[in-house]
Amino acid sequence: MESQRVVVVVEEADAARIALEWAVRNFLRSADSLTLLHVYPATKSRVKQRRLRLRGFQLALSFKDLCNGIAEAKVEIIVMEGDKGAAVVSFVSKIGASTLIVGLHDQSFLYKRSIPNLGTRILNCRILAIKQHSSTHYGLVNTEFSQIEITGLR
Numbered sequence: 831m832e833s834q835r836v837v838v839v840v841e842e843a844d845a846a847r848i849a850l851e852w853a854v855r856n857f858l859r860s861a862d863s864l865t866l867l868h869v870y871p872a873t874k875s876r877v878k879q880r881r882l883r884l885r886g887f888q889l890a891l892s893f894k895d896l897c898n899g900i901a902e903a904k905v906e907i908i909v910m911e912g913d914k915g916a917a918v919v920s921f922v923s924k925i926g927a928s929t930l931i932v933g934l935h936d937q938s939f940l941y942k943r944s945i946p947n948l949g950t951r952i953l954n955c956r957i958l959a960i961k962q963h964s965s966t967h968y969g970l971v972n973t974e975f976s977q978i979e980i981t982g983l984r
Contacts, residue, residue: 833861837922838931839914840868840890845933849960850896853931857958860902865925866890868909869917883909915939919953927955934961 836858838850850866858864868886873879886909897905910917918939922930930953932940940959 833863834859834928835863835865835925836929836931837865837867837918837925837927838893839918839933840866840886840893841933841935842889843933843935843937845935845938845960845962847893847896847933848962849931849933849958850893852960853958854896854899857929857931858897858900858903860900862900863904864897864900864906865921865927866893866897866905866907867918867921868907869914870909870911872911872913879911883911922953922955929956929958931958931960934959 836853838846838853840846840850868890870882870886873882887907890907890909894905894907897903908921910921918930932938934940938959940957
């Protein structure tokens, strides 16, 4: 079985954590390469930039703990500055990821009409959007899986 290069967007929203938990249980395999990507907003203040980078790295470390169930998987953390949508698309294209996994919530960058600074860049990978529903049954979290149409992120 061929290994996958998977990127999971790390955000403070619960939906992002739910998406990673879903991926660990249902999608990721032991030989896969997983990148936990956190993007923080650009700022001119060096102090604020350092604080945002540190907070993003700490958040990504807490997500990495959820990956312990994947034996032998390679997990890396990337924390970068910029517009979330443009940075995610640029990074996924740059590393040639096979899959992008995103937790879907009201403020998700996937809901933006356009993602700035993309030019003609095309995202050639599978996009899996995971949305948590508020109801639980028998202690299980009810999630909804969606595969996003790739042409929507040009």
